[in-house]
Amino acid sequence: MAIARGGYSKVLRINLTNKTAKPEPIREEWLVDFVGGRGLGVRYLWDEIKPGTEPLGPENKIIFGVGPLAATLAQSMSRWMIMTKSPASGGYMRSIGGGMVGAELRFAGYDMVIVEGRADKPTYVYINNDRVEFRDASHLWGMETEKTHEQLRADCHDKRTRSIVIGPSGENLVMFAGISADRLKDSEHGGFAARGGVGAVMGSKNLKAIAVRGDGKVPIAYPDLYKKAVQRMIGDYKNNPLIENFGKEGTQIAEFTNVLGMFPTRNFQKGVLPDWERLGSSEYTKLRKRKSHCYSCSVSCGNVGQSPDGGEYGGILRMKGPEYETIWAAAGSIDHSDISYTYAYDQACDALGLDTISTGAVLGFAYELYDRGILKKSDTDGLELTWGNHRAALELIRKIAHREGRLGEVLALGVKKAAQVIGKGSDCYAIHSKGVEFPGYDPRGAKAHGLNLSTANTGANHNYGYCLPEMLGVPSPIPIKDRFSTENKGALCKLSQDCVAMYEVGIYCSLPGIAVPDLLNMMGEHLYAATGIEAFREDPLFLMKAGERIYNLERMFNLREGLTGHDDLMPKRFLNEPLPDGAAKGQIFEENELLPQYYAVRGWDSNGVPTQEKLAELNLSFTLRE
Numbered sequence: 001m002a003i004a005r006g007g008y009s010k011v012l013r014i015n016l017t018n019k020t021a022k023p024e025p026i027r028e029e030w031l032v033d034f035v036g037g038r039g040l041g042v043r044y045l046w047d048e049i050k051p052g053t054e055p056l057g058p059e060n061k062i063i064f065g066v067g068p069l070a071a072t073l074a075q076s077m078s079r080w081m082i083m084t085k086s087p088a089s090g091g092y093m094r095s096i097g098g099g100m101v102g103a104e105l106r107f108a109g110y111d112m113v114i115v116e117g118r119a120d121k122p123t124y125v126y127i128n129n130d131r132v133e134f135r136d137a138s139h140l141w142g143m144e145t146e147k148t149h150e151q152l153r154a155d156c157h158d159k160r161t162r163s164i165v166i167g168p169s170g171e172n173l174v175m176f177a178g179i180s181a182d183r184l185k186d187s188e189h190g191g192f193a194a195r196g197g198v199g200a201v202m203g204s205k206n207l208k209a210i211a212v213r214g215d216g217k218v219p220i221a222y223p224d225l226y227k228k229a230v231q232r233m234i235g236d237y238k239n240n241p242l243i244e245n246f247g248k249e250g251t252q253i254a255e256f257t258n259v260l261g262m263f264p265t266r267n268f269q270k271g272v273l274p275d276w277e278r279l280g281s282s283e284y285t286k287l288r289k290r291k292s293h294c295y296s297c298s299v300s301c302g303n304v305g306q307s308p309d310g311g312e313y314g315g316i317l318r319m320k321g322p323e324y325e326t327i328w329a330a331a332g333s334i335d336h337s338d339i340s341y342t343y344a345y346d347q348a349c350d351a352l353g354l355d356t357i358s359t360g361a362v363l364g365f366a367y368e369l370y371d372r373g374i375l376k377k378s379d380t381d382g383l384e385l386t387w388g389n390h391r392a393a394l395e396l397i398r399k400i401a402h403r404e405g406r407l408g409e410v411l412a413l414g415v416k417k418a419a420q421v422i423g424k425g426s427d428c429y430a431i432h433s434k435g436v437e438f439p440g441y442d443p444r445g446a447k448a449h450g451l452n453l454s455t456a457n458t459g460a461n462h463n464y465g466y467c468l469p470e471m472l473g474v475p476s477p478i479p480i481k482d483r484f485s486t487e488n489k490g491a492l493c494k495l496s497q498d499c500v501a502m503y504e505v506g507i508y509c510s511l512p513g514i515a516v517p518d519l520l521n522m523m524g525e526h527l528y529a530a531t532g533i534e535a536f537r538e539d540p541l542f543l544m545k546a547g548e549r550i551y552n553l554e555r556m557f558n559l560r561e562g563l564t565g566h567d568d569l570m571p572k573r574f575l576n577e578p579l580p581d582g583a584a585k586g587q588i589f590e591e592n593e594l595l596p597q598y599y600a601v602r603g604w605d606s607n608g609v610p611t612q613e614k615l616a617e618l619n620l621s622f623t624l625r626e
Helices: 028-034 038-048 101-107 145-155 195-204 223-238 241-249 254-260 281-286 324-334 339-352 356-371 390-402 405-411 415-422 447-455 489-503 519-531 542-560 572-576 591-602 612-617 621-625
Strands: 010-015 020-025 062-065 080-085 092-097 110-116 123-128 131-136 162-165 179-181 191-193 207-213 288-292 302-306
Touching: 028 038, 028 542, 038 062, 038 080, 038 092, 038 110, 038 542, 062 195, 080 101, 080 191, 080 195, 092 179, 092 195, 092 542, 101 110, 101 162, 101 207, 110 123, 110 207, 145 162, 145 179, 145 207, 145 339, 179 195, 195 207, 223 519, 241 281, 254 324, 281 288, 281 302, 324 339, 324 356, 324 390, 339 356, 339 390, 356 390, 356 405, 356 415, 390 405, 405 415, 447 489, 447 591, 489 519, 489 542, 489 591, 519 542, 542 612, 542 621, 612 621
Parallel strands: 010 110, 123 207
Antiparallel strands: 010 020, 062 080, 062 110, 080 092, 092 191, 123 131, 162 179, 162 207, 179 191, 288 302
16 A cells, blocks of 8 residues: 555544543544545444443543544535534534634644543533643533533633533433534534434533644645645536525525425425425515635635514524424424524524524424324423424423433433333334434435435434435436436445445545535546645546445444344334325335345345455455454
């Protein structure tokens, strides 16, 4: 293998139990097969986390990582990722954030921080280039996210300090707590790695925050060649109408999914929200105050908006968003289409450190149980969980984050475990895959997209394999008749999942990836020029094979932790209840046809286990030795 001349830095290993910090060279023997970002992260997780590790125990580890293209002029490549064993699913989890903190980690000289052990009291870690300090976070414990970011900058006596933090929900081990990244200027995104309970893992370690400050430079193997690759990419962005549209509207696309009949309403009982036009992108554009962006990204998809004055939640300023998933989670979950409420919902979840997607799904679950009489007013601390009651929803969010009252304590477990506690047939209304709540797309309305939600290694996650040819008509090598057809949908789902894994070695944002022509060659050019590794440019399909390898290793991690093909099964609602309204009216999810099709095209057996031949093809035979 050609030894990397640039692109990569080093790994920082932090042990909270012993309060030690040790820099390590990156494992060069893994670079060609796993490249960086998500790929290197799962390869480290495979070796670092012992089978059967308790997700909220001190033996679990957190990897905070970026890719070899972060903190450079490459567009949209400075996203950061948290990888760990999920307390929600018991399996592999990767959760991604944007903003600026990923670039700052690279400026400090690190590709990856591996956090292990458990601190004996609330702690935050301060990384300033080669200096690492373990600091008391007792004064931060219980503090909301934005206030924590502000206090950290004051504590570090440096206004340029970046940080990732948890809120009260992470401290209280809520199973869908996330991790917040800061912003220093109005034009910057913050960021949130929200899914799968990654914030609870931080909380279980008594780790309130990681603060980072760096002033180094990123090593580039061939600077002139890299500059040309970046210029080509910027040109692709400038001449692309789809990217231009992303810049104008961001991801506020409630009209898109409602027109498709895929906007989950009342806990996925319906596919269209009444009065959805009140939540269209044009309505949010009217409220926009300015745009915001991540590090080295000219798309500027962030819409910094302020809720309309005069309403119950008037004047709330959101630093970014609300984005589509948050709009859906606020409005669709409880059937309330008031735009000012979506701002209040977003603010509440972000401050408390909650995943907006899972929080909305949990609310929809609770409201349906109340509607069906499974939950009574005596079970809800007096809250009336009637459809449309937004005041009760905001109070319930607060109770969940603080595990207050019996219902707050139970719902903090997520819908799968909450249903096990509540009983009374409530599991029929727990909409999840592998313990992770579904996002804002009804799988009955687009079969490949739905298949991704049920088979994703992380549990239900739309961005893990967004099926663009099916949803947006993006050209594909796989012939697609329509979104309701089951033909070729297993192959399309696999292709989409492998593509996203390929993006995330960068770590590249999948939003502009939708629109960039010749993406494989573009990624190969950047990686070769940055790292000097010949393999990255020798074969256009090399990176796609790396994406498939990454996906299969994640699958093997899950199988090692006890997940099986049974965990790929859809909630019964999608199999037995046709959508009652909208453009997808009458559709169900044909699992008996789609899942075997997907397993076959992946080279897995009928139980969803990769065959020995597939593992050998992908250089993953080492997984069979355990």
